[in-house]
Amino acid sequence: MGRYYSGDIEGKFWFGLQPSNAAGRFGGEEREPQYIEYYFDDEHLSEVNEEIDRIITTLGDKKKIIDDFFEGKMSYQDKDLKAIGITEDILREYADLKLGIQIRDCIVEFGQCHFDAEL
Numbered sequence: 693m694g695r696y697y698s699g700d701i702e703g704k705f706w707f708g709l710q711p712s713n714a715a716g717r718f719g720g721e722e723r724e725p726q727y728i729e730y731y732f733d734d735e736h737l738s739e740v741n742e743e744i745d746r747i748i749t750t751l752g753d754k755k756k757i758i759d760d761f762f763e764g765k766m767s768y769q770d771k772d773l774k775a776i777g778i779t780e781d782i783l784r785e786y787a788d789l790k791l792g793i794q795i796r797d798c799i800v801e802f803g804q805c806h807f808d809a810e811l
Contacts, residue, residue, distance in 0.1 A: 699807030727808040
């Protein structure tokens, strides 16, 4: 079981780590029924890019470590991440980075990005 987002981009929030309102850090407009509705367009692109850059800076060398760790994997165990020095906070940043990249790529390709996030 998990919480998904769907619309112009689709994915699953990282279980126990990433909240449904994770996309809010990239700006956009948030609407909240039983889903959070997100809408981004070209006007939001610079804010999305700035937040992506902030996350990449925050992750520093850890980004490559996590990229390498997850290459070819669909799941993980906390102990394996701990062994390579990845904390929950770092992993949350990485999960948000992946979401931000999806948002950015959607805006660049289609001029807008709309999706619903399950609460």
